[in-house]
Amino acid sequence: MNQRVIKPLVLILIIAMFGFFGYSLVTKGKHTDVGDKAFNFELPNYDGGTTKLSEYKGKVVILNYFASWCKPCKDEFPELAAFQKDYGGKYPLLMINRGETIERIKKVTNDNKEGMVYLFDYNAKVSKQYNVTGQPETFVIDKQGIIREHYNGPVTEMQMYNWIKKYDK
Numbered sequence: 001m002n003q004r005v006i007k008p009l010v011l012i013l014i015i016a017m018f019g020f021f022g023y024s025l026v027t028k029g030k031h032t033d034v035g036d037k038a039f040n041f042e043l044p045n046y047d048g049g050t051t052k053l054s055e056y057k058g059k060v061v062i063l064n065y066f067a068s069w070c071k072p073c074k075d076e077f078p079e080l081a082a083f084q085k086d087y088g089g090k091y092p093l094l095m096i097n098r099g100e101t102i103e104r105i106k107k108v109t110n111d112n113k114e115g116m117v118y119l120f121d122y123n124a125k126v127s128k129q130y131n132v133t134g135q136p137e138t139f140v141i142d143k144q145g146i147i148r149e150h151y152n153g154p155v156t157e158m159q160m161y162n163w164i165k166k167y168d169k
Contacts, residue, residue, distance in 0.1 A: 031131040034150050038141045039129040046102060046118035051094070053141075060164045062093045063139040064155070065132050068100055068108040073136045076154035081114045083157045091164045092117060098124050098135070142167040 032039050038053060038061075045051045053061070064080060066073040084093050096119045097105055105118055112118065121127050130139060133152070140149035140163045148167050151159070 032129055032147055033131060034147050036147055038139075038145050038147050039126065040145075041126045041129070043096070043119040043121055043126060044102070045120070046105070046112055046116075048102070051117065051119055053094075056092050056094075057145065058143050060091050060143060060167050061141045062091065062160055062163070063096055063130070063141065064093065065096050065098065065127060065130075065135045065137040067097065067135050068104060070135050072154045076136055076156075079155060079157045079160075080116070083160045084114050084116055086157070087161065087164065088115065091160075091168075093160075094119055096121050096126065098122075098127050098132070140164070140167060143169075 040053045042050050042052045062083075066077075068074075080093065080095070087093075094117050098121045100120070102118075102120060105120075106112065109116070109118070124132075130137075130147075130150075136152075136154055138149070138151045138155050138160075139147055140160075142148050149163055
């Protein structure tokens with residue numbers, strides 16, 4: 001009689017496990033990736049207002065996720081500042097920070113003397129949409145709003161320049 005009870009219980013357990021995994025896959029959050037339409041976000045900015053990705057429609061845009069405590073982010077900052085100085089007027093570079101305050105970023109950037117566009121993803125909602133796993137991470141979005149590059153790690157001004165030239169068509 002024990003086998004008569006155990007076999008159906010094991011079968012029910014197996015079916016429940018497959019059901020749970022199937023449900024998890026179906027309800028998993030949607031992420032954008034290379035080749036996908038970029039998630040249009042609205043985030044608080046450095047000046048206290050908000051900035052929408054859609055404000056840059058028709059332009060090649062670079063998103064850079066960073067943190068002030070991140071050593072590779074600090075190492076790449078001079079490259080980002082050089083890009084901003086040389087090309088930022090034509091090719092927007094949006095610096096997105098997860099979890100730090102505007103006051104903290106103002107302090108570590110010396111009141112933004114480079115004129116960078118800083119955005120703040122406090123609840124990591126946007127970073128989840130873009131499947132950001134760390135920092136620095138850089139995305140290139142083409143004129144049609146499609147994500148063309150997703151790069152993990154520090155970038156150089158030359159890399160960013162090559163990307164914008166590749167997608168500025």
